[in-house]
Amino acid sequence: MKNPLRKRYKREIKKEWLKNLSLFLILALVIGFVSAMFVGNESMMKALNDSYEKYNTEDGRFQFESELSSDLKEKIESYDISLYEEFYKDCSQDNDNDGEKDATIRVFKNREEVDKACLMEGSLPSTDSEIAIDRMHADNNDLKIGDTIYVDGNAFTITGLISLPDYVCLYENNSDFMFDALSFNVAILTDAGYEKIDDNEKFSYAYKYDETPSNDTNAKEKAEDLLENVVAEVKACYFDSTLGNENNIVDFVPAYLNNGINFAPDDLEGDLSMSYILLVVFVIVIAFIFAVSARNTIHKEATTIGTLRASGYTRGEILRHYLFVPSLVTLFAAIFGNILGYTYLKNVAVSLYYNSYSLPTYKTVWSVDAFIYTTLIPVVIMLVVNFLVIVSKIHMDILNFLRGNLSRSKRSKAIRLPRWKFMKRFRLRIMLQNAGGYLILALGLFFVVFLLTFATAMPETVNKYQKTSVEEMFANYQYILKSTVDENGKEITTDTKNAEKYSYTSLETTEGVRVAEPIGVYGVLKDNDYIRLSKDLSENEVYVSSCYADKFKLKVGDSICLKEKYGDETYDFEIVGIYDYQGALCIFMDNDAYNETFDLEEGSYTGFLSDEEITDIEDKYIVSVIDEEDITKVSRQLDHSMGGMMGFFRVVLVIVSALLVIVLTKIITERNSLSISMVKVLGFKNGEIASLYIMATGIVAFVSIAISVFLANILMAQVWRWYLKTMDGWLSYYLSYASMLKIGVLAFVGFVVAALVCFKLIKKIPMTDALKNME
Incomplete structure (x- = not known):
């Protein structure tokens, strides 16, 4: 025989459609975003990992003052490495032949052995007037195949867009704080095209070990030994003219320290961790919202539950009944979110990566981790949180359910309130009676405010740095x-x-x-x-x-x-x-x-x-x-990479904040429906009732947001400092008071919408509810 309680599911979902739809949308958006990050991330990581072998990425590089003599090169290669010439010239790039420098372009001869180019579009150059340039730089500067650019005054036609495995991030110098895909470019020329350029040549040599290091620790040990040996050989060459021309090491970068190679995969891994944390926190907050709603429903239906228990229904059946809707909403949100993640949002995530890094071509891969993290784990978290919150209520005695008494503590005297006016005391009593719901509201608002702080402080810090760095330049x-x-x-x-x-x-x-x-x-x-x-x-x-x-x-x-x-x-x-x-x-x-x-x-x-x-x-x-262009390249690149995303992120957070406050305000209003019905019987008008209940929620929301803005700013400053300690360079955290006020206003928008929704709910509560529940 089917459980008759199942017939209530459809009615309950329909009755609570606004709450369920709001939480479904929040979960679907968050799960979709995280699923897209997992799918796009793992697809990119696979493409990067495959590229190391496919394009024969270097194990490191040396740069010398001058070209190595054959004797010195032979001595260096005796340390179980092979050297490959990757000489380059840093030139001025003019995109429109107006005589103004638009970028610095680093040109190489076509690489055929090590650090081979990944051709993204078009073809590699075949004549001395053709050039293949970095795909990301081309996108950022609206350059396309067939366009002509001028390198130190020499005209070259763009025939291909490429990605170089040692310039996945366009770092002009490995010690730079930030890569620069706007005003720095890398390119491939034919040998004849390379010789056309009359500029200072840099003598860079990539090396590959005869035996590949097994891990980063082994790579570090081998790199240290190699550097020590090469330094000794160069010094010997410098003082012994019989060994060749005088020389010096200008730069040495092993692959494991090369930001051009490692920054992108490191950043991709960090994005996964942050996305997962974001998902878990959001699911826990929403799970508590469902749990609070279920507890309120259990209070309202206490006598009905008591009757069912007396009729033979077990605690497990009642518990499963109240766990069904949250689990169902979460499951469908996970399915819908994953559909979004693998379609539209995946393309958004990939475009964000391609907008920041010069990544090789990729193919979408099915991510088992994405399925586990965005489908199974949210459902499990929802079940566990609701189980822990609801089970304590379900285990009450049948007699307590029949009496409508679900309090485990002995009845105590009401808290004595200050001698305020009646309306103020009434609002304070509402806050005390709904402390649990308001606590969830405060926690949810803090999380939203914290993310809003990040989305606002990031561009503001960058803009502040750009302004101060120009003002503080030693000289032009x-x-x-x-x-x-x-x-x-x-x-x-x-x-x-x-x-x-x-x-x-x-x-x-x-x-x-x-x-x-x-x-x-x-x-x-x-x-x-x-x-x-x-x-x-x-x-x-x-x-x-x-x-x-x-x-x-x-x-x-x-x-x-x-x-x-x-x-x-x-x-x-x-x-x-x-x-x-x-x-x-x-x-x-x-x-x-x-x-x-x-x-x-x-x-x-x-x-x-x-x-x-x-x-x-x-x-x-x-x-x-x-000059000024070099000083501001950090801020320009960060603004280009993150600026648009931060604006989109703020809009999403405002929507999430509004949905969150609507749901919690609705739950609190419905929990007090009997009291609202009673005050209607006593002659209070809808507007006066709204000023009591909605105003109480508004005060809590306002205080929570004000405190959250202050605490989020302090916490973000510490997180910012902790994160930048792991990187070269420094950007001092900055968030203006005006922006803090803006964050508070954006977060409070949700309450304004919630107030309108709850005012309609108050008007719909009939006076007969109070008369039916006389005790």
Whole structure:
């Protein structure tokens, strides 16, 4: 015989359609988003993992001052590696031939052995006037196949869009805080096309181990041993002219430390963890909403349940009855969410990744993890939470159900309220009687506010950094020279007005929140007009930039120890001041002390600071020029990658907030339906009743949002600091008071909608309910 209770399911779902639909939509949206992230993520990860072998990704790279002699190359390859030339030239890219630089483009000859290009669209170049460029850069700059770009004045026709396995993230330098797909590009040319470009060539060599490292630990050990051996061989070559030309190591990046290779997969893995946490928290909150609703229903139907229990129904049958609707709604939300995830939302997730990274082509793969995490786990969480909350009520004695007394505690006196006016005391009593529901409301609002804080603080922090970094620039142009003497041995100088010499190198941290963090070291002339230090510095005394002090919690009087990048030499410095500069982690010292510290000749320098462009120094002597475009590339890239998504995220959160408040306000109103009916009998009008019950909920919502905005800001600042400690560079967290107010207003929008819904519910509650339940 079928259980007659099953006939109630349809009626209950129809009666509670607004609550069920609202929770269904929240769950479906969250599950759909997380499912899309899992599917898109795993598809991308498989494509990346396959690409390492398919395109023969390097195990690391060296960059030298000049091309290796055959003898030195042979000695280096004796350490169980093979070297491959990946020489490149950094050039100026002009997209429309207007004479203005639109980007920096790094051009390579076609790679046929290591780091082979993944052709996304079109074909590789076959003549000296054709070029294949990075797909993501092309998308960001509205470039397409058939367009013509100008590389150092040479016209090239775009024939293909590519992804290079060592430039999945377009890092111009591995030490950069952020990649730059807007104003940095990589490209492939034919040998003849490469030779057409007259620019400084960089001598980069990719290497592959004869025996592939088994894991990152093994790769780290092999890389350290390799570097030590190569340094020794290069030094021997440098001092022994019989071994070849003099040379130096400019850069060394093993694959496991290469941001261009690893940043994207690391970020993809982090996205999965955050998506899963988001799903679990949302499901738990909604499960408690269902549980609170079920408890209220049990209170209303206590006598009916008592009658059923007296008629022979077991506790298990009653329990399963109240677990059915939450489980059904969750299951259908999971199914619908997964359909969304594998169709429309999957494309959204993939487009977000392709908008940020130069990923290879992929094929959608069925994700078992996506099914488990987005279908089975939400249903299990819903069942467990509702079981734990409902089971305590179901285990009451039959007599208590028949009497409508479901309280386990002895009847106690009502809490004495302050001597306020009647309406205020009434509202306070409503809040106390519905404390459990209001607690769930407060927790749900805090979670929404926290996510809104993230979606608002991210772009605001980026915009703040962009503004302050430009304002705090030392000079409009910062030139770093390859050599301070020309080919005739004459010192390189400039007639540019107000140009001043300075020195620069890079060291690494040896302790603190992040070891091996690159730290810039500036040697500054006394009375410098660009970097103004408030007092003269003696040997080993330094100023540290404010962002360096912020990240590493440094203060005046502290000592810091830095080491050279490729070697064991360490340097100790004493902090005598904090220099207000957010652009980079760096220290400032007197230039004479700089030269003495690094064993340089008196009066040595490495470049010029100038507010005007220097035109009387030949390009072949210039390593790089840092201008406003370089300073702001972090903020531009973050804004491009995250800006649109954050706006979409805020809209979704406002909708979720509104649905959440509507559901909880409706539950609280329905729980008090008998009291509302009674006050109607006493002559209160609908508007007055709304001012009691809806206003009480409004006060709770307002206070919860106000506290949540304050706490979420503090928590987000700590989360921000914790996350950036794991990365090179620093962005100081920032959220304005105006934005905090905006977050509060957005979160409160849900209550305004909920108030209108609940006012209609109040009007529908008849006075006969109170007369039917006289005790």
